[in-house]
Amino acid sequence: MHKTNTTSFLKWAGGKRRLVTSLDKLTPTSVDRYFEPFLGSGAFFFHLVQSRKQFKAYLSDSNPHLINTYREVRDNVNELIEILMDHQIGYHKNGEKYYYSVRDNQSNKTNTESAAKFIFLNKTCYNGLYRVNKIGNFNVPHGRYFNPKICNKEKLID
Ligand SMILES: C[S@@+](CC[C@H](N)C(=O)[O-])C[C@H]1O[C@@H](n2cnc3c(N)ncnc32)[C@H](O)[C@@H]1O
Incomplete structure (x- = not known):
């Protein structure tokens, strides 16, 4: 490293x-x-x-979604940042409503989109928890943050 x-x-x-x-x-x-x-x-x-x-x-x-996220940060960081910026804009317009629309959207995603979703939920869910239900769907409620930094370019690029 x-x-x-x-x-x-x-x-x-x-x-x-x-x-x-x-x-x-x-x-x-x-x-x-x-x-x-x-x-x-x-x-x-x-x-x-x-x-x-x-x-x-x-x-x-053991969490494959976490590992996918690290891989995408390593291999596709620019595309990942673009998608995260879109999430950041969507979240700042609609907060909680946007959070649940992303969380509960189970449509197929590219690995980069999945990684962006993972980071988005991590930054906006309750206490940054990771929890899924019996069928593997993320079920942590919305957190209460003022202006969370969803796309931290410097950290992702470094
Ligand atoms: C508390 S975190 C690790 C903290 C980290 N080492 C640090 O420096 O901050 C524990 C991690 O272990 C993973 N984990 C739990 N059981 C596991 C297992 N049997 N094999 C591999 N990973 C596991 C979880 O998915 C979770 O991401």
Whole structure:
């Protein structure tokens, strides 16, 4: 991985952001390979990217929608940003109504559209929670945020 100013672009319940300093003390100063099987928002991984020399990272998570999102950020960030900008405009016009229309739209999507939906819901749902019902549909209610930054270009591009 290359050194950047990146921090996580997602909120995540149980994220290790507050534990980063303690975990850092337990981690070698020079990292050759890093295995993160429970990636979530990658708080500790992004900390290592900033604080260690270049290393090889093996990142995984059982949530396929999360993994798709990371892949799209890596491979199709410009298209992803365009779709997120549209969500940002739609949300700022219609807030809660727009949130539920996106959340409950189950039509087929490209991987990039799915990743944009994932980030949009993460930024606007209650507490950034991720929860699905028995048939796999995201069912977290709308959160209460004033002017959430749905498309954070800098974080996505870094
Ligand atoms: C609390 S988050 C991880 C936080 C992250 N390591 C950090 O640095 O902030 C836990 C993640 O583990 C994933 N997970 C839970 N059970 C899993 C399993 N059996 N195999 C792989 N991932 C799993 C969840 O999808 C979730 O994204």
